[in-house]
Amino acid sequence: MARQFFDEPTADAGAHAGGSFIRITGRSGELFRTLTHELGHTYGFVHSSMWRVPATAASPIGDGVHLEYLDGWDLMGSPNSETEGLFFQSHVNAYFKTLAGWLPDTAVADGRTGGMPLIPSGRLFALYPHDSLSATGLRAIYIPASDGTTYWIGKRSLFPGNASMANGVEVRRVRLPTDIHVAVELLDVDPDFGGFFLEHSLTSGNFFEDVANGITINGGVERIDSDGNEFQFVTVIIR
Incomplete structure (x- = not known):
């Protein structure tokens, strides 16, 4: 796979998802993040975005807006106030790692059939952080829904100062092309959803529901x- 680099006074960068070339011009203080982001496109990764709903919304998947590129905890997004400059804590999400083949089959489970069955319903999973080098267990759960939507669940370990992430799991929605490519959206499944996504993970005792x-x-x-x-x-739980 060919990758070509340019260094020009004017800062710019770009690549096509699944393409063979990237373009980087200028000298950026975020060089490593920019380089990694553009290389991610050559693996077929699109931008990691957010689904933003109003603070008064009844559900984190209710009426809202797709915010392209604004998943700050993913290298395929844009850094936010918490992740700015923290390149080595940043990773791509579990969906992208599965897409690239970086997680073995044993580390990825179908939420409908994997895990341990519970009575009267549901399946129980022990999910390990996918950003931990020492983790060897399950690191991604996917749940297909209707209309080409799939939910992906992953856990992070490198942001201990974020109470939600340190004690919860992230939920992303992957949707079939809404315009020209798949939409990958971080959902704010924290009970206080509707804020600025700094605390967005699903913590113990809370639930997310797609009715x-x-x-x-x-x-x-x-x-x-x-x-x-x-x-x-x-x-x-699948009903």
Whole structure:
């Protein structure tokens, strides 16, 4: 795969998802992040975005707006006030890692059939952080819904100062092309959704529900395994 680099006085960068070339011009203080972002496009990654709903909305997937590029915790998004300059804490999300083949099959589970069945309904998963080099267990859960929508659940470990992320799991919605490409959207599933997404993860005792598709995701408690690795229980219920 060919990749070509340019260095010009005027800052600019670009690449096509799935393409063979990237273009970087200028000298940016965020060189490593910019370079990694553009290389991500050559692996087929689109921008990681947000779905923003009003603070008074009844659901984090209710009427809202797609904010392209504004998932600040993903290298395929744009850094926010919490992640600015924290290149080495940043990763791409579990969906992109699965798409690239960076997570083995054993680390990715179908929320409808994987995990441990519960009575009377639901399936229980032990989810490990996908940004931890020592993690070897399950690191991504996907749940297909209708109309080409799939929910992806992942856990992060490199932002301990963010109470929501440190004690919860992220939920992203991947939708079939809305214009020219797939939409990958971080959802604010924190009970106080509608804010600025700094606290956006699904924490213990809280749940996210897609009523139309009969999908419920429950955030469970965090645990430490016998090797000292943290994980979080997640329950998926399909009705």
